[in-house]
Amino acid sequence: MIQKKICMLGGFAVGKTSLVARYVSSIFSDKYLSTVGVKIDKKQLNVDGKDVTMMLWDIYGQDDFQTVQPSQLANETFSPSPAGAAGAGCAAGAGAGAGS
Numbered sequence: 844m845i846q847k848k849i850c851m852l853g854g855f856a857v858g859k860t861s862l863v864a865r866y867v868s869s870i871f872s873d874k875y876l877s878t879v880g881v882k883i884d885k886k887q888l889n890v891d892g893k894d895v896t897m898m899l900w901d902i903y904g905q906d907d908f909q910t911v912q913p914s915q916l917a918n919e920t921f922s923p924s925p926a927g928a929a930g931a932g933c934a935a936g937a938g939a940g941a942g943s
């Protein structure tokens with residue numbers, strides 16, 4: 844079993860939550876409800892016969908990445924660190940803006 848943590852980072856209202864909802868639940872809504880804190884979703888899939896579990900961390904919008912709490916980016920499953928290793932095993936995404 845392969846496990847990956849994906850963190851959605853980006854400014855307000857760029858479409859992070861919408862992207863996750865479309866990917867996980869195949870739904871889209873044009874209502875805007877700003878994310879408070881973090882919302883975690885799980886997506887399981889099979890890639891080349893291997894089970895893959897993706898934990899999608901949809902983090903509240905911020906324009907300055909420096910303000911993201913390191914504990915939210917830390918990969919606690921694979922590289923536990925008392926200091927909370929920022930960015931370990933974490934992919935930043937959500938550069939896509941609204942307006943498709």
Ligand SMILES: Nc1nc2c(ncn2[C@@H]2O[C@H](COP(=O)(O)OP(=O)(O)OP(=O)(O)O)[C@@H](O)[C@H]2O)c(=O)[nH]1
Nearest residue numbers: 856857858859860861872873875877878904942943
């Ligand atoms: N037309 C269009 N609208 C989109 C698209 N993606 C998101 N939106 C709209 O943009 C608005 C904001 O989307 P969210 O997914 O909530 O944005 P967010 O980045 O999660 O926002 P925060 O949680 O505040 O950081 C919503 O009204 C969505 O319906 C898109 O691809 N096309």
Ligand SMILES: [Mg+2]
Nearest residue numbers: 859860877878
């Ligand atoms: Mg959101």
